[in-house]
Amino acid sequence: MAAWVLALANLKGGCGKTTLALNLAAGLARRDSVGLVDADPQGAMRHWVAWGDEENDASGDRDLPRVLAGGADPLGAIARAARNHERVIVDCPPSLDMAVTRRVLERARAVLIPVLPSPLDLWASAETVAVVRQARQANPELKAWLLVNQAEPGSALSRAMGAALAGLDLPALGCVVRRRAAFRAAAVEGVSVYQLGFRGREAAREIDQVIRAITEQE
Amino acid sequence: MSKLEDKLSASLKPARSKPTPVAKPASRPTTKDRAPVPREQAPAPAGDKDDVTRPLHPRRVWPD
Numbered sequence: 001m002a003a004w005v006l007a008l009a010n011l012k013g014g015c016g017k018t019t020l021a022l023n024l025a026a027g028l029a030r031r032d033s034v035g036l037v038d039a040d041p042q043g044a045m046r047h048w049v050a051w052g053d054e055e056n057d058a059s060g061d062r063d064l065p066r067v068l069a070g071g072a073d074p075l076g077a078i079a080r081a082a083r084n085h086e087r088v089i090v091d092c093p094p095s096l097d098m099a100v101t102r103r104v105l106e107r108a109r110a111v112l113i114p115v116l117p118s119p120l121d122l123w124a125s126a127e128t129v130a131v132v133r134q135a136r137q138a139n140p141e142l143k144a145w146l147l148v149n150q151a152e153p154g155s156a157l158s159r160a161m162g163a164a165l166a167g168l169d170l171p172a173l174g175c176v177v178r179r180r181a182a183f184r185a186a187a188v189e190g191v192s193v194y195q196l197g198f199r200g201r202e203a204a205r206e207i208d209q210v211i212r213a214i215t216e217q218e
Numbered sequence: 219m220s221k222l223e224d225k226l227s228a229s230l231k232p233a234r235s236k237p238t239p240v241a242k243p244a245s246r247p248t249t250k251d252r253a254p255v256p257r258e259q260a261p262a263p264a265g266d267k268d269d270v271t272r273p274l275h276p277r278r279v280w281p282d
């Protein structure tokens with residue numbers, strides 16, 4: 001079972017775990033076989049894909065990977081996905097399920113931690129970094145990166161985030177994902193930004209950059 | 219470094235020195251105590267099964 005497992009995790013809610021998990025999975029699926037595991041009982045990612053199936057049935061444009069629900073057994077779902085796919089992307093829940101996040105990280109090859117450009121999100125991410133440290137006791141090879149999501153290049157705070165992240169003991173990925181309407185529009189339509197065509201072009205380019213940065217360091 | 223960068227970096231220090239959160243070890247059950255009925259005993263919603271052949275969210279909740 002040598003599938004490459006990437007977790008999207010942050011105990012802080014609303015930082016973009018689900019949005020990035022789904023779009024990264026869609027980007028990776030253009031090259032490799034990808035399974036998605038929804039380890040969040042809120043089930044936003046399952047809903048996104050199920051909605052897409054319903055909405056886009058007629059067009060046949062359904063290139064979103066299948067989602068396995070983690071339910072009470074996210075590790076079992078990861079193992080099942082890993083048997084059938086080369087790559088597995090796991091959407092982790094926010095803080096109430098810290099134990100779930102830790103168990104997923106003990107099984108993952110890499111974790112990407114989205115952080116919004118705001119002091120509150122910066123502070124809260126310190127806790128997630130601590131969970132990465134704990135998971136590395138069982139999984140010393142776990143790679144981890146911070147990624148600023150919803151960056152606003154015109155904002156001084158967004159620009160200051162790069163330097164501030166250096167205080168978190170984990171490397172930043174080296175690129176950022178900007179705040180873009182395309183990421184929300186994709187959810188409304190039940191698709192990834194790749195399927196938005198021209199409207200999603202810049203967002204898709206950013207997701208490609210993230211994929212390149214991660215896979216270069218595999 | 220700009221003043222804002224300095225301030226943001228400095229503001230992280232107290233968060234970093236907070237005691238490390240303790241996640242329950244992997245072998246222990248993870249059902250949250252907040253739920254009066256443990257998740258395992260609650261009837262699983264249809265969408266919670268990972269069988270790819272059944273609709274995950276049979277009810278459409280998106281507004282028209």
Ligand SMILES: Nc1ncnc2c1ncn2[C@@H]1O[C@H](COP(=O)(O)OP(=O)(O)OP(=O)(O)O)[C@@H](O)[C@H]1O
Pocket residue numbers: 012013014015016017018019020040042044093094149150151177178179180181183184187
């Ligand atoms: N780069 C982006 N640009 C614009 N909107 C975004 C971006 N990333 C995420 N969003 C929006 O921000 C909100 C939170 O994103 P998302 O649900 O993916 O976060 P999450 O970390 O999975 O949240 P939770 O912790 O509740 O599971 C959503 O409304 C989403 O559409």
Ligand SMILES: [Mg+2]
Pocket residue numbers: 017018019040044091092
């Ligand atoms: Mg989510």
